[in-house]
Amino acid sequence: MAEQVLTSDKILIVSDKADRQVKQLRRAFRERGAETIFCPLADIAFDTRYPSGIAIPDLDGALPAGVIVRSISAGTFEAVTRRLGLLHALAHLEVPVWNSAKAIERCVDKSTTTFFLANAGIPTPETFAVEGPGNARAIVEREISRGPLVLKPLFGSQGRGIRLVRSIEDLPDPEEIDNVYYLQRFVTRSGPPYRDYRIFVSNGEILGMMGRCADGWITNIARGATAEPVTGPLRQKLEELALAATAAVGADFAGIDIVQGCEGNLLVLEVNSMPAWTGLQSVVPVRIADCIARAMLALVDPDMKQRPAA
Numbered sequence: 001m002a003e004q005v006l007t008s009d010k011i012l013i014v015s016d017k018a019d020r021q022v023k024q025l026r027r028a029f030r031e032r033g034a035e036t037i038f039c040p041l042a043d044i045a046f047d048t049r050y051p052s053g054i055a056i057p058d059l060d061g062a063l064p065a066g067v068i069v070r071s072i073s074a075g076t077f078e079a080v081t082r083r084l085g086l087l088h089a090l091a092h093l094e095v096p097v098w099n100s101a102k103a104i105e106r107c108v109d110k111s112t113t114t115f116f117l118a119n120a121g122i123p124t125p126e127t128f129a130v131e132g133p134g135n136a137r138a139i140v141e142r143e144i145s146r147g148p149l150v151l152k153p154l155f156g157s158q159g160r161g162i163r164l165v166r167s168i169e170d171l172p173d174p175e176e177i178d179n180v181y182y183l184q185r186f187v188t189r190s191g192p193p194y195r196d197y198r199i200f201v202s203n204g205e206i207l208g209m210m211g212r213c214a215d216g217w218i219t220n221i222a223r224g225a226t227a228e229p230v231t232g233p234l235r236q237k238l239e240e241l242a243l244a245a246t247a248a249v250g251a252d253f254a255g256i257d258i259v260q261g262c263e264g265n266l267l268v269l270e271v272n273s274m275p276a277w278t279g280l281q282s283v284v285p286v287r288i289a290d291c292i293a294r295a296m297l298a299l300v301d302p303d304m305k306q307r308p309a310a
Helices: 020-031 077-092 101-108 110-119 133-146 234-249 288-300
Strands: 011-014 036-039 066-069 127-131 149-152 163-165 180-185 194-202 205-214 226-228 253-260 266-272
Touching: 011 020, 011 288, 020 036, 020 288, 066 077, 066 288, 077 101, 101 110, 101 234, 101 266, 110 127, 110 180, 110 234, 110 266, 127 133, 133 149, 133 180, 194 234, 194 288, 205 234, 205 288, 234 253, 234 266
Parallel strands: 011 036, 011 066
Antiparallel strands: 127 180, 149 163, 149 180, 194 205, 194 253, 205 226, 253 266
């Protein structure tokens, strides 16, 4: 008879460092009487000595009650594959994992995100993802007469590595981008200042949204953009689009980036499955970490759903 898999009552927060969001999450769980442990995925092992087949620091072979994935560090193809395999394995063992490996895979790869958005009928800029400079040049030659394109790293975040492509000469060498060219139609906006929107969704609910305002067309908070509240009739349209985009990629919580073109049309740019919320928290009254903790505890222990924070 197979040895029984033990499950603890602790929530595992997966992150490469104890950043502000991790600290807020740990406090939110603690205020609701739930204990957390924190470690990077790199420190978790497949280990067949244990009935679960997984060894998590501080759990002595037991499984966590639930998992919140805050970040997964960069690494070799083999390392990242192993880490995602751990998340797949935990889900196979019926441990709630937010976000699931499947959702993370769909969001981390921008080309896959775009595919699922377009497949669900969600408006998104025209996008082309190809390998090799020859294929990239062919796209630029064909498309540039209709306006510039934006080149983004396939796995990038926080606005790093983004560049405007107005001609073939603007394309980087393949070594700079691992030979993968992700090109998206540049969305013309009024400005400066330029503005787009980040909407935070958790468990099928809108927790908050912000406008991101910058002097340049790249509007990430990490690049110096300022956060501002969103008011007026645009809110409902943003909410509907964000919920649809989150559902399209199968995420439990997500940060959705939406831009409004000069003609008033709204387009989803990205869905972030491991979003930070420092900028958003500065303009919304709801405590984001509290909402995530409450939703996770309601899933792993329904009796905690109505438990107030201490």
